[in-house]
Amino acid sequence: xIQVEHLTKRYGDKTAVDDISFQVHEGEIxxxxxxxxxxxxxxxxxxxxxxxxTSGNAxxxxxxxxxxxxxxxxxxGYLPENVPLxxxxxxxxxxxxxxxxxxxxxxxxRAKIQEALEKCGVIEVQNQIVGTLSKGxxxxxxxxxxxxxxxxxxxxxxxxxxxxxxxxxxxxxxIKELGKRHTILLSTHILPEVEMICGRVxxxxxxxxxxxxxxxxxxxxxxxxxxxHLEARGxxxxxxxxxxxxxxxxxxxxxxxxxxxxxxxxxxKGRDAREEIFRAFVDNSWVLLExxxxxxxxxxxxxxxxxxxxxxxxxxxxxxxxxxxxxxxVSSLFSKIRG
Amino acid sequence: MTNSITIFKREMISYFxxxxxxxxxxxxxxxxxxxxxxxxxxTQQATLMYSLANTQVILSILAPVxxxxxxxxxxxxxxxxxxxxxxxxxFEVVFGKFLAALFLYLVMLAPTLLYVVFLGWVGExxxxxxxxxxxxxxxxGAMFVSVxxxxxxxxxxxxxxxxLGIVSxxxxxxxxxxxxxTEGWYVPVLQYIGTFDHWEPFTKGLVDxxxxxxxxxITVLCLFVTVRLVESRKWR
Numbered sequence: 001x002i003q004v005e006h007l008t009k010r011y012g013d014k015t016a017v018d019d020i021s022f023q024v025h026e027g028e029i030x031x032x033x034x035x036x037x038x039x040x041x042x043x044x045x046x047x048x049x050x051x052x053x054t055s056g057n058a059x060x061x062x063x064x065x066x067x068x069x070x071x072x073x074x075x076x077g078y079l080p081e082n083v084p085l086x087x088x089x090x091x092x093x094x095x096x097x098x099x100x101x102x103x104x105x106x107x108x109x110r111a112k113i114q115e116a117l118e119k120c121g122v123i124e125v126q127n128q129i130v131g132t133l134s135k136g137x138x139x140x141x142x143x144x145x146x147x148x149x150x151x152x153x154x155x156x157x158x159x160x161x162x163x164x165x166x167x168x169x170x171x172x173x174x175i176k177e178l179g180k181r182h183t184i185l186l187s188t189h190i191l192p193e194v195e196m197i198c199g200r201v202x203x204x205x206x207x208x209x210x211x212x213x214x215x216x217x218x219x220x221x222x223x224x225x226x227x228x229h230l231e232a233r234g235x236x237x238x239x240x241x242x243x244x245x246x247x248x249x250x251x252x253x254x255x256x257x258x259x260x261x262x263x264x265x266x267x268x269k270g271r272d273a274r275e276e277i278f279r280a281f282v283d284n285s286w287v288l289l290e291x292x293x294x295x296x297x298x299x300x301x302x303x304x305x306x307x308x309x310x311x312x313x314x315x316x317x318x319x320x321x322x323x324x325x326x327x328x329x330v331s332s333l334f335s336k337i338r339g
Numbered sequence: 340m341t342n343s344i345t346i347f348k349r350e351m352i353s354y355f356x357x358x359x360x361x362x363x364x365x366x367x368x369x370x371x372x373x374x375x376x377x378x379x380x381x382t383q384q385a386t387l388m389y390s391l392a393n394t395q396v397i398l399s400i401l402a403p404v405x406x407x408x409x410x411x412x413x414x415x416x417x418x419x420x421x422x423x424x425x426x427x428x429x430f431e432v433v434f435g436k437f438l439a440a441l442f443l444y445l446v447m448l449a450p451t452l453l454y455v456v457f458l459g460w461v462g463e464x465x466x467x468x469x470x471x472x473x474x475x476x477x478x479x480g481a482m483f484v485s486v487x488x489x490x491x492x493x494x495x496x497x498x499x500x501x502x503l504g505i506v507s508x509x510x511x512x513x514x515x516x517x518x519x520x521t522e523g524w525y526v527p528v529l530q531y532i533g534t535f536d537h538w539e540p541f542t543k544g545l546v547d548x549x550x551x552x553x554x555x556x557i558t559v560l561c562l563f564v565t566v567r568l569v570e571s572r573k574w575r
Contacts, residue, residue: 073425100341
C-alpha cells in the first residue's frame, strides 16, 4: 500500500530523514515510533505530498507521491500533528467543506458525514463552533475529517497527543476499529499505544530507521538474559545452592529473610528454566511461594534502541535497570516527565 | 473549478462569522457616505464623479484588510497542511480565495447603489458615467484584491500582509499622481503603472480597453505570482 525507498529529507545541512525504506501492507496498522524530532512528521508530510523529499522515492497506493500527488491525496486521509482546524466554523460545516474538497459526491455527502460524526463520537457537538471545543473533541473532529471520503489509507500523526486518559482510550479503540477497513500508518511516542494497536512497528531515531518488526519480536530479540524472581521458604543456603545447580541458571542473588527468602535468578536467553526450578523445589520439599518471569516491555526496547548511541558516548551513564512492575513504570514515567 | 467554489464558500463562511466583514463594510459605508453627502452639498450636481474619485484611496486601504488573512492565516494556524493535503491544486486554492475576497468587496460596494437611487430622486443623473464607474470599480477591485492576496502569501503575519498591501496600493496610486505636470521619459511609464490615470476615465463614463487591460493584466500577474509563492512553500 505504501512503499518507501531510500527516502531522505534535508533542511539545509540538517538531515531530518536519513535513507529510510519500509513498506506498509494493505490492511495493516503500522506504528511509527520515535522520540520527538526523530523525523516521523517529516516522513508523513512527504507521504501526503505536503513536502517534497530531497532524494529517494515513495509510492502510496501505486502512485508516486511527488509526480502523482493529486491521486495520492485522493487515497489518503491525513491527520496532521496538533490537528489544525478552522476555528470559526461549525463542526458540521467544516466536515461538509472537507467532504466537498475531497470530492465526495453530492448524493453521498450527508450519509458519509453522518457516518464519520457517529464513528468519531462528535455527533453531539456537530453544531458547535470548532474553536469552542475541547482538545479531545477537536482531535476527533480531525479524525472524522480523515475518514469522511472513505480513503484506503489513513495517515495519523500522533493522534492521541494532548488527550486525557479516557479520551486516549476512546481514540485508540476508534483507530483499532478503523483498522478493520483502512490501512493505517500512525506515529506516536507513546509505547503502550503501539503495543495495543499496531501489528508492526518501525522505530526511527535521528532520521534513521533503527528497527522494524512486530512488537513481540522486537521484545524477544532484545531479551538477552531472562530474569526470574522467586519467593521461597526453607533453608536459605541449600535453596541457593540448589538453584545454582539448575541447568541454564547463570547467577543467583538471594536475600535471606526471617520467614521467607527472595531470589533473583538470571538464566540463559531462550531457555525457560522455570520448570526445572519447580522440580528442584519439589524434589527437596522446599516451599515455593512465588515465581515470576520478568517481561521486557516495548518501552525498554525503545529506550535501549534510541539511547544506545548516547550511552556509548558517555560510559557509565547507564540508568538503573528497569523492573517492569506497575510501580516502577509509573515512577519512571514521572521521573521522565520531571526530567 | 468546483474546488475553487468549495474554497470560495468556506471563505465566505469565515468572513461572515468573524467581525472583519462587518467592520470593513461599516468603515467603507461611513467614509464613502460622508464624502457623498459633503460633495453633493457642495457641488449641487447629480453625479457620483467627484465622490468616487476619493473612493480609490479608501478602497486601497480596505481591500488589503479584506485579503490580509487569506493565505497568512492558513500558514500561521497550520491549516494549510490540511488544505494542501486534500486533492486540490494550488491554483484552485488561490483562485477560490480571490473570488471570495472579490465577492466581499462587491458586497461592500452594493449599498452605494442607494446613492444612485438617491441622486435619481433629487435630480437627473447621467447614468452612463455611473454605470462605467461601477464597471471600473469592479475591475479595480479585482486588481486590489489580487495585490492584497499576493501580499498575504508573502508572510504568515496577517498584519504585515495588510500593511504591505496598503503601502503598495497607495504607492501605485500616487505614482502617476506625483509626476503629473513634470517632464521626462519616466512620466508616461509611471503614469501607466500608477492606478490614478486608469481610474479617472471610468468616472467620466469612458470604458477604455487600455484601462481594462491594465486592471486585468495586473490581476492575472498577481494571481500567477501568488500561485508560485504557494508552490514555493515546498522548497523553502
